Amino acid sequence: MPTKSPFTWNPTDIIEVTNASGENILLDLDSGQLRLDVGRTLRLTASALEVPQLTSLANQGKVKVQPYKLKK
Secondary structure: OOOOOOOOOOHHHEEEEEEOOOOOEEEEEOOEEEEEOOOOEEEEEHHHHHOHHHHHHHHHOOEEEEEOOOOO
C-alpha cells in the first residue's frame, strides 16, 4: 500500500511574507483583500508573487519574502 502524503499541498510552494514596514498593509490578492499587520507574518502560496503590489512592496523593503521552512 503506498504511503499517503500528510499534506494536500507542497511545502515548497509556500512562502512567508512579513510586514517590515511601520504601517498595516492591505494586500489586493487574486483571492481577495488580506490585511498584513505591522510585524506579522503570513503564509501564502508562491503564486502571490505574481501580484504586482506584493512584488513592489518586496522591492521597496516594506515586506520580506522567504521560502517556508517546514519544521519536522
